[in-house]
Structures are given as C-alpha cells and as structure tokens.
Amino acid sequence: MSRPPFLSDSYVEETRFGFWFLRSHTWQHHVLRVAIDDLRSLFDGEPPAAPVLLDAGCGQGKSFKHLHRVFAPSKLLGTDADPHSLALSAAEAQRLGLEVELRGSDCAHLQLADASVDILFCHQTFHHLVEQERALAEFYRVLKPGGYLLFAESTEAYIDTWVIRWLFRHPMHVQKSAEGYLQMLRGQGFTFTTRNVSYPYLWWSRAKDFGLLERLGLRRPPPVGQREETLVNVVARKPLEQA
Template sequence: MNRAAATYVEETGFGFWFLRSHVWQHHVLRVAVDDLQKLISGALPYAPVILDAGCGQGKSFSLLQRAFSPARIIGLDADPHSLDCSRAEAQRLGLDVELIASDCAAIQLPDASVDMLFCHQTFHHLVEQEQALAEFWRVLKPGGLLLFAESTKYYIDTWVIRWLFRHPMEVQKSADEYLGMLRQQGFEFSERNVSYPYLWWSRSEDFGLLERWGIRKAKPFGQRNETLVNAAVRKPLEQARA
C-alpha cells in the first residue's frame, strides 16, 4: 500500500484495531480534547478552520465538531487505509471533512490557512519531527492555536507498548523535550497552558494495576517521569508578521 510519507512506520494489526475502539475514543481522545479546551488562553476563533494532523480513522471529528464548531475540518494522514476509515466516519456523522493524504513534514496546504491545528498522539509516530513542527507553524494563521497532546518516551519505551504497537524509537522524547521543541519553533505558552495527565492507561508497565491493588503507591507530580503532556500553544501575532 502506498504511503504519503517515506518514513511512515506501519502500525500493528492490534494497533489499527485499537484506534477504532471505544476505549480509544472515550478514554483517550475525548479526555484529551476536554483537557486541551481547559488549557486554552484567550479567545477562540469563530467558526475556525481546524486541521487534524494525523487524523487516523476519524474518531476525533465528532469531538472537534462539538468542542469548537468549526466551519471546516481538514483531516490529514499518511496511511491510505486510515483515510478510507476517516471518510466513512465523516459520512456516518454527516460531516463534510476534507481529507488529505500527506506527510506532516510536507503539508499540502497554503501558508496561514488554518486557525487551529489538532495533533493528538501523532508526533511520536513522526521521524521528521522538526520539519513537521515547522509545517504546523507555516500553515497556522497569526495567533493560531496548536493543540498538542503526546505520549512521552517513558510510556512509548515500555515493554507492553513496544510489544503491541510500532513506533520509531529513535525520536521519542520526554515531556520537557517536546515543550522545548515547541518553544524553539516560536510558539508561546505558559505553565497554565500545559498539563501532565496521569491516566490509568498511560501508567508505565502495568496500567496502574499495582497502585489500584495497593501494592505500590503512585509517585506524585515532580517525582515521576511524565508519560503524557498536553499543551495549548499559540503562534504569536507579531512574530508571525515579521
């Protein structure tokens, strides 16, 4: 099957199935969108154009529609089979979603054409991360929002995730490293725009079972390696015009 990205790392059969599951949509996607909404500072654009970078099978479309009432949703993915599933999902929802077979490192959209960019659990799949972030910056309008939600290397590099899924392991980063990339690109944000969810499915090694059974105590914030990072960051107006 032809891929839109030469560096695409094909998902496992289990991974493809999981991305269609209720667990993924309800416990992962929905929770992330709700959290990202709370992290946004400033006014939201009216009837925004939203790019879902790495839209997968389209399970985010209904959540983005509910949360932001966009005038236009664009779904981008490098995997043709995922885009077929996204197309079917959009039709099921009655949404007019524009779908693009594209690499995040070479987005086929004009400069400053997007109000909001949703990148959920996509970045750790990308080999050319710096180029992708530069593309996010390019297609966002001045003042545009990047909603960034990622698993870190402390989750991706656990035995259970490596066994069930496929990722380019050489590019995995910590929460601080991802935030550093966003700052280096020029995005503006403060601590108020960042969260570190510690959800059951993201607990390293055992999905938090030992904690639930009282065998091990959960490490508090600041004393653990964060497995998730969410950030609502903006492309600044002045810098974007310079």
C-alpha cells in the same frame, strides 16, 4: 487486495493490533475524548470562534465528533499519510453527517497554504513521525498568526516500555521526554506558559501496571515533579504578527 502505498517514505506502519486499537472504545472515550476536553481547558480564554481546524494525522477519523462538539469548526480538515486510514476517515465523517475535507500528505509536507488554519490538532501522532522538526515547522507555517497548536503526546517514558514496544510500532530514535517536546515547541517559536500545559497521569499511560495498584488503594500516585511524565498536553500559540 494490497493496500495503497503510504504517502511518506519515512512512514512507520502500525501493527495490526495498533490499527485495531485506534477504532476501539478505549481509544475513542478514554484517550481521544479525554485529551480533547483537557486541551480545551488549557486555553487562557475562549478559543477562536468557528475556526478552520486541521487534524494532523487524523487516522481513522475518530476525533471528528469530539472536535466538532468542543470547537464547532466552520471548516474541518484532516490529513494522513495512510490512504487506507483516509478512506476510513471519509466513512466516519459520512456516518457522523459531518463535512470533512481530507487530504493525503505527510505531516512534514502539508498540502495547505501558509497561514490558513486557526487550530491545528496533533494528538498521539508526533511520536510516530520521523521528520519531527520538519513537521513542526509545517504546523507553524500553516497556522495563522495567533493560531493555536493543540499538542498531545505520549513520552519516551511510556513508548519505551516492553508492553508498548510489543503491541505497537514506533520510530524509537525520535522519542522524547515531556520537557524535550516542550523545548522543541519553544524552539520553533510557539509560545505558552505553565497554565497551558498539563501532564495527565491516566491509567492507560502507566505501562508497568496500568495504575492497578493505585486503583486498588495499594499505592498513591506520585505528584507532578516526582514522577517521569508519560503524557504531555499543550495549547501553544503562534505569535501575532508585529504591527
């Protein structure tokens, strides 16, 4: 049986390995869980209570339990341009006993009302998108004034390595550095300070040796500012409307 068509003309289909990896223990516990906990630490204060929370590019729904644990949303939404992934997300929500409203749409054309979301979670999705500027404008549109974008991305320094290009599939012409993503967020109108940004240097993000030499004590990890960042996490805010 053939899979249903993607809901975006510019969708870049993942490899079989990549699709499998998105349900693996490594993805759920060493990537998703770690990123969500780190993003929570980047808030200046408390996040919105009982928020309407959107997972943009929810994939197979493996974020749902972590988002529910950390943010306790009153309403959890998920959107993805792959109908097969959405079906797996629905099954995951049912398995967890969580109510999740799923919608099929491209991130560049979200099927949500203006100013309807308190927190928008975009984790390892943006580097898959071809229409990045339109997607970011859509994120800004659907967030309420004062709402938060939780943005967690791998950078070009990681995506453009032989092992990642061999195992996964990405639109290479849109990949950006950490600073490139930060500039894009600022250009859209989001606000944040250095306090709201982190540059995780996790073992799986070091494509040359996956941090093996450092784990063996044969090399010390270079500090921030002396390395090419492979990951960037940001809690960015849509400004409040002027009184």
